[in-house]
Amino acid sequence: MPAVKPSVDAASRRSAIVLALCLPSDVLLYLLLPMHVQAFGISLAQAGVLLAANRLVRIFGYSYVVRYYARHGDRPTVMLAAATATVCALGNAVISGFWWLLILRLGWGLAYAALNLSTQVLATSEPAGAAHRSGRSRAYIAIGPMLALPVGALISIQFGPRPVFIVLALAALLGCWVARGLPGLAHVMPTASGRRFKAPDSVAIWSFVEGVALDGLFIFGLSLQAQAVMGTNAVLVAGVLLALRYVSEMLLSPLGGRLADHVGAVNMLVVCSVLTCIALTAFGSHWLILGAASVLILRAVQLPLVTTLVAQRNPGPGRVQALAANAVWRDIGAGLGPLLAGVLLPVASATWVFAGAGLAVALSAIVCGLRK
Known part of the structure; x- marks a missing residue:
C-alpha cells in the first residue's frame, strides 16, 4: 500500500524541524572553536579555515546537491544529510587535528546545502501560503540554535568544549528519524543554464x-x-x-x-x-x-x-x-x-x-x- 503523501504544511514543518535539530552542531562550533583551539589540536588560523570551509564547499558543490535532491526527493536526501550531520557532530566530540576536522566541515557544508534546499523547496511547493510557510519555517529553524547556544555554553563551562557535541550528535540523530516522514517523490528541476561567472x-x-x-x-x-x-x-x-x-x-x-x-x-x-x-x-x-x-x-x-x-x-x-x-x-x-x-x-x-x-x-x- 503506497504511503500517504503528507500535506505541504506538514512536510515544510517537518523539514524545518530536521534542520533545527542538525544546525546547532555547526553554530556551537563557531562559539567554541576559536576559544578552545588547543582542545581541538589546531591553531587559530586553522580554526578560521575550518569555519570557512563549510561555506566554500557549498559554492562549488551546490549543483551536485541539487541534482541528487531532484533525483531522489526529500526523504532520502534529508535522511542522508541528517546522518552526515550526526557523524560530523560526533567527530567534533572525539576527533582532533586540522585535516580530519576539515573533512567533517566539508561534509557538513554539503549536508547543510541539502537540508536548507529541502526547507525552501517544500515551503514554496504551492504558491498559496508560500510566504507564510517560509516565515514559519525560518522560525522553526531558529529555535534549535537559539536554545542550543546558551545551553551548550553552560555545558562547555562544566565539562569542556568537546562533550557537548555528543549531545548535539544525538539531536541530529533524532533528525534522521524525523526525516522518515518526509515525502520521497523526485522533483522536476529545470536544466542548468550554464551561466557564466559575472563580475x-x-x-x-x-x-x-x-x-x-x-x-x-x-x-x-x-x-x-x-x-x-x-x-x-x-x-x-x-x-x-x-x-x-x-x-x-x-x-x-x-x-x-x-x-x-x-x-x-x-x-x-x-x-x-x-x-x-x-x-x-x-x-x-x-x-x-x-x-x-x-x-x-x-x-x-x-x-x-x-x-x-x-x-x-x-x-x-x-x-x-x-x-x-x-x-x-x-x-x-x-x-x-x-x-x-x-x-x-x-x-x-x-x-x-x-x-x-x-x-x-x-x-x-x-x-x-x-x-x-
Missing part, C-alpha cells in the same frame, strides 16, 4: 563585504572578544549574544521589510550600514555587549533589504539568476571572513580590524545607493 554589481559587492564583516569576521571574533573582555564568563556571554542573532531574525526582519516599503530599501541599507559601522567599532573597542547586540539587531533588519534591491534592479526573468549570483557572493565573503579573522586578530588591534570592517560595509552601501 558583481554594487549590491553584490555590498553582500560580499557584509559577508566578510558580519558573517565572517564578527561571528569568528565574537568568541575572542568575549574571552578578552569577559574572562571566565566569555563562553556564556558569547552564547547568549549568538542566540540573540536568531531571536532578532525572527522578530526584526519583517520590521525591516515593512520600513523599506515606506522609506526605500536603498535608503534603509545605507542608514543601517552606517550604524553597523559604528556598532562594529564599539564592539572592537571593548563595548562588547552593546556593540555586538547592535550589530546583530541591525543585521536582522538588513536581511530583507538586499533581496528587495536585487529584485528591483533586475526585473523580469533575470531576477532569479541575479538573486542566486548575489547569494554566491555573500557566501564567498562569509567564507573569506573567518580566514581573515584567523590571520588578523592574533596580530592586529581588534579595534582597527572591526572599525575597518565597519567602514567597508558603510562605504559599499553608499556606493550601492549612488548607483541606483
Whole structure:
C-alpha cells in the first residue's frame, strides 16, 4: 500500500524541524572553536579555515546537491544529510587535528546545502501560503540554535568544549528519524543554464563585504572578544549574544521589510550600514555587549533589504539568476571572513580590524545607493 503523501504544511514543518535539530552542531562550533583551539589540536588560523570551509564547499558543490535532491526527493536526501550531520557532530566530540576536522566541515557544508534546499523547496511547493510557510519555517529553524547556544555554553563551562557535541550528535540523530516522514517523490528541476561567472554589481559587492564583516569576521571574533573582555564568563556571554542573532531574525526582519516599503530599501541599507559601522567599532573597542547586540539587531533588519534591491534592479526573468549570483557572493565573503579573522586578530588591534570592517560595509552601501 503506497504511503500517504503528507500535506505541504506538514512536510515544510517537518523539514524545518530536521534542520533545527542538525544546525546547532555547526553554530556551537563557531562559539567554541576559536576559544578552545588547543582542545581541538589546531591553531587559530586553522580554526578560521575550518569555519570557512563549510561555506566554500557549498559554492562549488551546490549543483551536485541539487541534482541528487531532484533525483531522489526529500526523504532520502534529508535522511542522508541528517546522518552526515550526526557523524560530523560526533567527530567534533572525539576527533582532533586540522585535516580530519576539515573533512567533517566539508561534509557538513554539503549536508547543510541539502537540508536548507529541502526547507525552501517544500515551503514554496504551492504558491498559496508560500510566504507564510517560509516565515514559519525560518522560525522553526531558529529555535534549535537559539536554545542550543546558551545551553551548550553552560555545558562547555562544566565539562569542556568537546562533550557537548555528543549531545548535539544525538539531536541530529533524532533528525534522521524525523526525516522518515518526509515525502520521497523526485522533483522536476529545470536544466542548468550554464551561466557564466559575472563580475558583481554594487549590491553584490555590498553582500560580499557584509559577508566578510558580519558573517565572517564578527561571528569568528565574537568568541575572542568575549574571552578578552569577559574572562571566565566569555563562553556564556558569547552564547547568549549568538542566540540573540536568531531571536532578532525572527522578530526584526519583517520590521525591516515593512520600513523599506515606506522609506526605500536603498535608503534603509545605507542608514543601517552606517550604524553597523559604528556598532562594529564599539564592539572592537571593548563595548562588547552593546556593540555586538547592535550589530546583530541591525543585521536582522538588513536581511530583507538586499533581496528587495536585487529584485528591483533586475526585473523580469533575470531576477532569479541575479538573486542566486548575489547569494554566491555573500557566501564567498562569509567564507573569506573567518580566514581573515584567523590571520588578523592574533596580530592586529581588534579595534582597527572591526572599525575597518565597519567602514567597508558603510562605504559599499553608499556606493550601492549612488548607483541606483
